[in-house]
Amino acid sequence: MKKLLLFLLCFSTLTVFAQPTFTENQKLESLAKVWGFLKYYHPEVAKGKRDWDAELMAKILAVKQARTRQELSHLYAGWLTSLGKVKRCGSCDNNLPDSLLRNITFEWIHDSTTFTPTFSQQLDYIRQNRAQGRNYYVQRRYKFFKTQAYFPNEKLYEDLPDLPAEEYRLVALFRYWNIINYFFPYKYAIGESWDHVLADMIPKFRDAAKPVDYQMALLELSNRIHDGHNFFGTKYTYQYFGYYHVPFQFKIVEGKALVTGFYHERFAKSDGVQLGDVITKIEGKPIEEVLKPNLKYISGSNYSYKLSRVHAVLFTGHTPSLQVTFEKDGTEQTKEIQRHQFARFGYKPDSVTAKGKPWRMLNAEVGYLHMGNLVAKDVSTAMKEVLHSKGLVVDLREYPTPITHAVAAYLKPERSHYALMTYPDLSYPGVFRPNYPWKSGSKNNKNHYQGKVVVLVNEGTMSAGEFSAMNLQTAPNVTIMGSQTAGADGNIVYIPFPGGYKASMSGLGVYYPDGRETQRIGIVPDIEVKPTIAGMQRGEDEVLQRAIQFITSGK
Structure with a gap:
């Protein structure tokens, strides 16, 4: 009898340890995907009658507390039940060629380490019988491009503090991630797994301790799609690099900064900076070494274009001076030059x-x-x-x-x-x-x-x-x-x-x-x-x- 009890105890212990363990990050990844999928696929959610942001925020704590895939799937299955039964869709075409599906994958639905088979089947049923017709959250803009999508009904929460509460930060991340996941035509070409981007960015949004942490996370996230059509900036993203600017314009040529013009010629010449000067180092570091850690904050589809947009990053700073190294006639000379707040330049670009x-x-x-x-x-x-x-x-x-x-x-x-x-x-x-x-x-x-x-x-x-x-x-x-x-x-x-x-x-x-x-x-x-x-x-x-x-x- 003792041997039997000992066996049963060992077996039950092994069974418990055999259950997949979740990190908080993995659970939040699953929440982002389920929430976004239902937002654009579930017929009831697509009507816009439920406050879908609020439902996300209400689920965060419970999702964090789930210990197994069974608990997590049970939580999500209850969410589906609250939305009502999904009718079969007679007009949904589910036999599309691979050429139309290269920008989207639903492999995550069948992730057996995260969801139970039953819940995976429920999600796949919704995919096959998805919302048709007008969706409250994504619509068409009938202007020049009659087929483009836009997102007119997202809540702006303009009264939030500069560092909003964690649940609002996660709304920001999950909203953006899902819009890119379903409506960015070049998601397949960003150069990395979009799932990996989600996993990488969750801690940065969740753990942001200061306004600048949160808003630099927004900047980095928006640049992870590697699209030159992304434009994002706030007072904190500009503050991160500093408000002091050099008084000259430059272009990166052959890996060096070439002075090509002036924001304020007198300020520049007072430091001996002239047109055609070549700068090889900033504070003792080569130009490309200074740029490397900041490339994630520069919007652009490729490196060539990013180099044309480094002006807010490369020579700016938090102090009114910096050391730069000039190259002339094969020799280098290092000297201190002055930076100024940009408004002092009174600069107006040429027409x-x-x-x-x-x-x-x-x-x-x-x-x-x-x-x-x-x-x-x-x-x-x-x-x-x-x-x-x-x-x-x-x-x-x-x-x-x-x-x-x-x-x-x-x-x-x-x-x-x-x-x-x-x-x-x-x-x-x-x-x-x-x-x-x-x-x-x-x-x-x-x-x-x-x-x-x-x-x-x-x-x-x-x-x-x-x-x-x-x-x-x-x-x-x-x-x-x-x-x-x-x-x-x-x-x-x-x-x-x-x-x-x-x-x-x-x-x-x-x-x-x-x-x-x-x-x-x-x-x-x-x-x-x-x-x-x-x-x-x-x-x-x-x-x-x-x-x-x-x-x-x-x-």
């Missing part, structure tokens, strides 16, 4: 209209169009002046005006496709469907431009600029020249955070007609040309010079 005529002949053989300054009413005049040139340079290195279709009509002999968009299927969140192809040009245009066309691009070529490059590429004799573009093509959709903040993302997928991608990759140059420090110090536009050489010599 783009002050850059000269947006079209002209560069020489007897080569015409030039600046797509950032050329306006629609002048396209006909401009094209008549350059129509008989040997070659034409189209400069897309700045954000273009909406004239590319008009220019393409002069360059193309026929009307043809140049881009394909994908849009979110709100009846099956996470699915993106192809839209109608975009076309440009005119039929049977026998008088189209006959010369070579060189389109100039760089990291400043973004969104509409990249879309314009795709358009112009379909004309004959077109060469793309320059360096990697921003890799953020498509429209902008805003995502509201609790506290009145908002981030943004690309809302539609943009591809070449054959399916090739541009997100993060950018428009790939046929001929790569990058500015050099030496060329910029001489005041030369080396990319434009190379384009002229290519047109005139063919090499």
Whole structure:
């Protein structure tokens, strides 16, 4: 008898220890996923009659206290019961090709370490019989892009303190994570598991002890999608890097900071800083070493574009001076320079209209169009002046005006496709469907431009600029020249955070007609040309010079 009792005691002990153990992080991950899934999939939740944020906040403590997958699944199953029975959906298509499902996965539903088989079946039933028709939380904006999603009914909680309570911080994280999970067209291309991002960010939101901790977590989270269309900032994110700025402008070239202009020339020159100066180190550290830990706070689809947006990070600080190392004639010199609050500069950026005529002949053989300054009413005049040139340079290195279709009509002999968009299927969140192809040009245009066309691009070529490059590429004799573009093509959709903040993302997928991608990759140059420090110090536009050489010599 004693042996039997001892056996039963050992067996029961082993059974207890065999139960999967949960970390708090894992339980909160499951809550984020279940809550977001029900928000966009459950027919009752989609009506918007329940305060879904409040229901999330009410579940946090109970989820934290669950000890096993059985307890957790029982808790969630009770939640489903409270929502009512889901009717079978006769119109739901659940047999989609893999090409439409590459941006979404439901593997988490069947995670046997987190959920019981019964609860997994309940979730999968909801997936197959999901909400159809209008969803309170995600709708379509019927403006220029009639297929983009937007989120008009998220609560803003604008009266929250700068460090809201934990439950509101988790609402912020879970809301954003699920919007990206179901409605960001390039989730598959961010370069890491979106599930891993959730697991990584939960402690940063849960444990934030100061306003700056929380808001830097918001900034980091919004940048984890690696999308140049994300823009996020608060007074605390700016405070994190400091309010003191150097009085000069700069550009990262060859891994060094090249002084290219001034916010306040007198302040800069009082420290001996001149145009063309090269800075190699800040406080004894190489430029790239200073940048590395801060890249997670810089929005951008690729490294090239991020380097163009480092101005708020690289030389700013909390003290009015810093040590920088200059390089000249092969030697380095370190000295202290002064920083100032930006308002002291009284800086006003130059107007783009002050850059000269947006079209002209560069020489007897080569015409030039600046797509950032050329306006629609002048396209006909401009094209008549350059129509008989040997070659034409189209400069897309700045954000273009909406004239590319008009220019393409002069360059193309026929009307043809140049881009394909994908849009979110709100009846099956996470699915993106192809839209109608975009076309440009005119039929049977026998008088189209006959010369070579060189389109100039760089990291400043973004969104509409990249879309314009795709358009112009379909004309004959077109060469793309320059360096990697921003890799953020498509429209902008805003995502509201609790506290009145908002981030943004690309809302539609943009591809070449054959399916090739541009997100993060950018428009790939046929001929790569990058500015050099030496060329910029001489005041030369080396990319434009190379384009002229290519047109005139063919090499």
